[in-house]
Amino acid sequence: MIWFKNAIIYQLNKDTLLDKNAIEKAVTSALFTPCGSLDTEKMGWVSPYNDPNIGDVIVDMQGHLLLRIKKETKILPSPVIKQALLEKINKLEQALSRRLTKNEKATQKDVVMIDLISRAFSKYTHYWVWIDTINKRIIFDTSSFKQAEDILAILRKEMGALALTPLSTEKPLEQVMTTWVKEKFSLAPFILGDQAELKDPLEGNGIINCKNQEIASDEMMIHFDSGKWITKLKIIDERGVNFIVNKDLTFKQIKFDSSVLAENADFGVDEFDKRLEADFIIMANLLSKTINDLHTTLDAIL
Numbered sequence: 607m608i609w610f611k612n613a614i615i616y617q618l619n620k621d622t623l624l625d626k627n628a629i630e631k632a633v634t635s636a637l638f639t640p641c642g643s644l645d646t647e648k649m650g651w652v653s654p655y656n657d658p659n660i661g662d663v664i665v666d667m668q669g670h671l672l673l674r675i676k677k678e679t680k681i682l683p684s685p686v687i688k689q690a691l692l693e694k695i696n697k698l699e700q701a702l703s704r705r706l707t708k709n710e711k712a713t714q715k716d717v718v719m720i721d722l723i724s725r726a727f728s729k730y731t732h733y734w735v736w737i738d739t740i741n742k743r744i745i746f747d748t749s750s751f752k753q754a755e756d757i758l759a760i761l762r763k764e765m766g767a768l769a770l771t772p773l774s775t776e777k778p779l780e781q782v783m784t785t786w787v788k789e790k791f792s793l794a795p796f797i798l799g800d801q802a803e804l805k806d807p808l809e810g811n812g813i814i815n816c817k818n819q820e821i822a823s824d825e826m827m828i829h830f831d832s833g834k835w836i837t838k839l840k841i842i843d844e845r846g847v848n849f850i851v852n853k854d855l856t857f858k859q860i861k862f863d864s865s866v867l868a869e870n871a872d873f874g875v876d877e878f879d880k881r882l883e884a885d886f887i888i889m890a891n892l893l894s895k896t897i898n899d900l901h902t903t904l905d906a907i908l
Contacts, residue, residue, distance in 0.1 A: 608672070608885045609867070610734060610747040613849075613857035614754045615773040615897060618742040626666060629737065632764035633663045638676040643724045649677040649760065652732070656878040667883055670890035671737040675757055680726040682719075691718045733757060738894055744770065745893075749858055772854065773901065777908045779853045780807060780835040785907055787839070788830050790822045793903050798822060799840025799848060807835050843896045851900070866892065
């Protein structure tokens with residue numbers, strides 16, 4: 607499914623970095639290859655389409671580019687490494703009739719790791735990357751900034767320095783969201799959801815998580831009066847999507863209305879590629895409007 611569940615948003619600052627040909631060249635230069643016998647992790651680009659025989663590495667829908675990256679990670683639980691190393695050391699110490707030195711143990715750990723890696727199972731993960739050439743943004747479907755940066759590093763390796771920064775507001779977002787709720791602003795097409803996280807900005811403790819709660823209720827106002835700010839807030843875009851916005855302006859738990867998800871229900875099960883493209887343009891058009899309008903709305907609150 608193409609529907610993003612998370613969105614870490616970076617704003618680009620140079621038009622030249624949005625050239626499709628340059629992006630395609632960078633992607634084809636870093637295609638996925640499996641881990642070798644000594645690799646613990648590998649990441650590279652794959653086709654967004656379900657059919658591996660389709661060579662296209664980019665879905666281009668009206669200036670919205672969709673990419674897919676694959677990550678292979680060797681599974682090496684620390685208890686397994688520890689046990690294998692202990693057995694190796696005990697065996698050598700018995701054979702030598704002496705204790706191994708610290709350096710010798712370190713050497714044996716390398717030997718054990720090489721042996722285990724060659725026999726380890728692999729975990730495969732895929733991540734969607736959406737490049738919005740219209741609004742000059744790159745959006746990652748991941749909840750981890752580290753993962754987003756790892757993917758960006760692969761693009762940077764082929765394209766050079768990327769002039770971009772995480773999307774942000776002019777004022778601290780905790781303060782902006784708290785003011786929105788306290789003042790009970792009406793900010794169509796956005797309405798407040800029923801979920802929030804509050805935290806004291808000075809003490810850094812006393813986190814309060816609220817679910818199925820009227821956010822602008824008198825009970826919530828007591829927490830605001832005690833000095834707590836909103837760090838996470840559920841927001842509903844009446845055009846067909848809701849999500850949790852975090853204090854770093856990332857989106858999590860993105861959910862699209864059933865009416866949006868059903869717009870392309872007429873495609874058959876054998877039309878995955880066409881359905882992918884059709885769903886992607888619906889999602890991209892809707893989410894790009896949401897991001898644009900929410901960013902403008904948040905900046906206007908204070």
